[in-house]
Amino acid sequence: MLATETLKNKSVVYVIDNDQTIRESFSLLLGENGYAVSCHENAESFLSSLDATKQLSISCALLDVNLSNLSGIDLQRTLINKGINLPLAFVTGSSEVATAVAALKQGAFDYIQKPIQKDVLCNLVAEMLFKAHLDRQKFAEANAIKALFKTLTSREIQILELVVAGRSNKQIGLELNISIKTVEQHRSNIMEKLQVKRPSGLLHLVFKYQKSLPHNQTNYTP
Incomplete structure (x- = not known):
């Protein structure tokens, strides 16, 4: 204390x-x-x-x-x-x-x-x-997390939602009609922008971000 x-x-x-x-x-x-x-x-x-x-x-x-x-x-x-x-x-x-x-x-x-x-x-x-x-x-931690998510592009948000939903890189590529290499690059950018190094860290941060959102907001749109 x-x-x-x-x-x-x-x-x-x-x-x-x-x-x-x-x-x-x-x-x-x-x-x-x-x-x-x-x-x-x-x-x-x-x-x-x-x-x-x-x-x-x-x-x-x-x-x-x-x-x-x-x-x-x-x-x-x-x-x-x-x-x-x-x-x-x-x-x-x-x-x-x-x-x-x-x-x-x-x-x-x-x-x-x-x-x-x-x-x-x-x-x-x-x-x-x-x-x-x-x-x-x-409150300060929630604002800091929100600031990180605001750096994501609309495409990165789209991919992040699919990652959280459990889609593989191949599935994401097929769904968005982009190559696996492009998916991997976007995922790398997401990890860097959100300052996490492991997939488990990414999911943990996403869950913390979701808890900070108003009840009527369910996506990651800044």
Whole structure:
């Protein structure tokens, strides 16, 4: 696991709660434990803060369900619609099961009822920030893989799809009406562009690329 102190230095914890006492309490506790904290009394202030910082830091959020204007659940849904992915934990006085289920179904990291013990809060924040760190790594890796696939020509993509389907060089040549030597050259170019040395490495990279695609996209078209 990445060192906790390293994560603290690169992260920010957002606290969104309309209760000033809660905001000040969480800010003081987390600040004493080395975390940078950004407090907001409503969803609108929090969203404006995100827009201004462009999420340069690894971050997570502690939020209440019963915020004024935009509720905590609505804020969670807004973040999802904006494509903003950061771990959220609801720390709330509400014990409504339906609300907790809705939050968790939408991907909330946790749903904890107030009051929350100090060590529980700090451990929760540490776990969320580590998840945010891993998510950022996965996002960067997915983008790097997508960049490699964008270098392929339409013909190379066509051949790659046939390779993944299990076709031999001879079968590919017959299907595309090209020579085996030409197929071999294209396969060599594909391997070089995708920076893999073995067929197994190629298949592994293809599967990782497919996992990064939207659910409605099934081919390798950039």
